[in-house]
Amino acid sequence: MAVTTLGAMLLATWNVNSLKARMPRVIDWLGSARPDVVCLQETKLGNDAFPTDEFGELGYESVHHGEGQWNGVAILSRVGLADPVLGFGDGEEEDPDARLVTATCDGVRVSSVYVPNGREVDHEHYHYKLAWFERLRARIDSEVSPSDDVVVGGDFNVAPDDRDVWDTKSFAGSTHVTAPERAAVESLLEWGMRDVFRDRYDDDKLYSYWDYRKGMFHMHKGMRIDLILASESVADRAEFVLVDRNARKGSKPSDHAPVMAIF
C-alpha cells in the first residue's frame, strides 16, 4: 500500500554510486520508503547486468540506459512505465555517455539525469557539461510543454545557489557553483520548472551529497546537487519533499541520499 494520498505519487531520485555495490541497500530502501517512481543515477552497469528481474519481483517496471563502468541511469516505476527514450533521442549525434533516460509514469513525463561533473572549470569536461545542459533543455522543449506534467530528477552536479553548499569559501573557483552552471539550471526553471525542494525550504544546511572523505557527512558538510525539477502543474500539487538522510548513514552507503517528493 502506498503511503501517499490516494492518486498521489511518491517520486524519488537517488545517485546510488554503483547499483552493483548498492543493491542490498537499494532493495532495503525500496521496502521501507515504498516509492512509486525512482530515478537512479550512476548505476555503473551495462544493460545486460541491470537487475530487471529483481526489481520486477518487487513490483517495479524499469528502464535502464547503461554503458558499463561509468554513468548509467534508470527509472523504476510501479505505476506504469511507457514510451521510454534512452539518451537524448533528438536525432543528433549520440551522447558518448549514458546520462539521460525518460519514460511516462502515471501520466508524468519523467527523466532521470546524471549531468556531467565538469571536473575543473574550463576543463574539456566542463564545457561538455554546459553543452549537455543546453541539449537537455532543447530536448525538453521539443518533447513537452511547460503545461504538461513533467519531472526531471537527478544528479545535476550544480549547487543552485550559495545556500546549497556547506561553505562558499571552500568552493571558490570550483565547479558546481560557477555562474554558467547555475545559469544552466536557472534556464530550466525559466522554461517552466520549479525546484520542489527549494520551493518548500528556505534553509541552508540541507544537502543531498556528502563527500566520502574526511567525515564530511558527520560534520554536515555537504552540497545540494540532487534536484527534483517539476513543471508547474506537478509542483503545485507537491505535498511533501525531503532528503532521506538515513540512507546516507550506516554500512556501505552511497555518497548521495535520495531526494523524495509526493505529488
Next chain:
DNA sequence: ATGGTCGAGTATCGA
C-alpha cells in the same frame, strides 16, 4: 601529516 574514501578494476582514475 597540506591527506583523509569510495568504486571502477587490479594501476590509477573519477567523483
